[in-house]
Amino acid sequence: MHDSSPDYSDIAQRIKTWGRELGFQQVGISGLDLERHGEHLQRWLAAGYQGEMDYMGAHGSKRWRPDELVPGTLRVISLRMDYLPGDTRMAQVLGAPSKAYVSRYALGRDYHKLIRKRLQQLAERIQQAVGPFGYRAFVDSAPVLEKAIGEQAGLGWIGKNTLLLNRKAGSYFFLGELYTDLPLPLDEAHGSEHCGRCSACLDICPTAAFVAPYVLDARRCISYLTIELKGPIPEALRAPIGNRVFGCDDCQMVCPWNRFARPTEQGDFQPRHGLDNAELAELFLWSEEEFLSRTEGSPLRRAGYERWLRNLAVGLGNAPSSIPVIEALKARRGCASELVREHVEWALRRHGID
Numbered sequence: 001m002h003d004s005s006p007d008y009s010d011i012a013q014r015i016k017t018w019g020r021e022l023g024f025q026q027v028g029i030s031g032l033d034l035e036r037h038g039e040h041l042q043r044w045l046a047a048g049y050q051g052e053m054d055y056m057g058a059h060g061s062k063r064w065r066p067d068e069l070v071p072g073t074l075r076v077i078s079l080r081m082d083y084l085p086g087d088t089r090m091a092q093v094l095g096a097p098s099k100a101y102v103s104r105y106a107l108g109r110d111y112h113k114l115i116r117k118r119l120q121q122l123a124e125r126i127q128q129a130v131g132p133f134g135y136r137a138f139v140d141s142a143p144v145l146e147k148a149i150g151e152q153a154g155l156g157w158i159g160k161n162t163l164l165l166n167r168k169a170g171s172y173f174f175l176g177e178l179y180t181d182l183p184l185p186l187d188e189a190h191g192s193e194h195c196g197r198c199s200a201c202l203d204i205c206p207t208a209a210f211v212a213p214y215v216l217d218a219r220r221c222i223s224y225l226t227i228e229l230k231g232p233i234p235e236a237l238r239a240p241i242g243n244r245v246f247g248c249d250d251c252q253m254v255c256p257w258n259r260f261a262r263p264t265e266q267g268d269f270q271p272r273h274g275l276d277n278a279e280l281a282e283l284f285l286w287s288e289e290e291f292l293s294r295t296e297g298s299p300l301r302r303a304g305y306e307r308w309l310r311n312l313a314v315g316l317g318n319a320p321s322s323i324p325v326i327e328a329l330k331a332r333r334g335c336a337s338e339l340v341r342e343h344v345e346w347a348l349r350r351h352g353i354d
């Protein structure tokens, strides 16, 4: 039950203030009409671009109809938290083929817990103002069309690289959502897009994963190949992966709007364990125990040790031949995992060793 007649315009303003106090850079309020995005998703699924990510189609229309996922939902509060670590050498690392490139979002602590906690704190503040109300918090964990919701909430537009872009902040940010039954006033949807005639992201993609503007074939995307794919990485795509061992930022790095991206305010998203400047060969020698202790609370855990080694083997196969590279690969020839062994043999062949 809500208070008899709260002033929802005032509550909406306060939600935005509280959101910023809780570390979010932008807060918007969206309605529920995501049908256009639902149709886009269904065409994408029908084409098979999701690869092994069956979860993308698992919940049907609940994904684009928030009130089917959480009955009673009237609005979605969409929140942006910037994650770009300030002073990293990632552009140099990408250009140094003996080093390991880890996607910028994954260099620090995992964001799920932090954002979920902040969303919970926001809900508590709302509750103090309006009394008990219906809500559910989401961060990248449920069938939620977060970019479409962000666009509807006025946070930006979905660019040709399929990411949400903001004219003042680029695209290096996480999104969180609070589904709510409060009849808050809607923010104006981001009506225009600002990619114009640019196609930099489409042109730079190392594996040519964009089949058209706004359409990504995840099966070719390096983020998918290094994080989601469980089996072997298709051989034809191993060379273009280069030294990217967990995710890829190319379509963001090249985007002119990311000139406006500002460094994160969160200490949690700063690089840990020297992951912003590590040698492939050095990481390849981590034991499973080292992997588990150094990736505790990190997004890298999602790949797991076996896929981590698989990805590093690909990177080492693409690295210039050197004694540390060859020795590191040879040391894993007897690895218990057939998946890793196969990638190690591929990498050694790239260095002329059968």
Ligand code: SF4
Pocket (backbone or CB within 6 Å): 159, 160, 161, 162, 165, 194, 195, 196, 198, 199, 200, 201, 202, 251, 254, 255, 256, 257
């Ligand atoms: S690189 Fe260009 S086309 Fe791609 S998302 Fe950025 S502005 Fe749009």
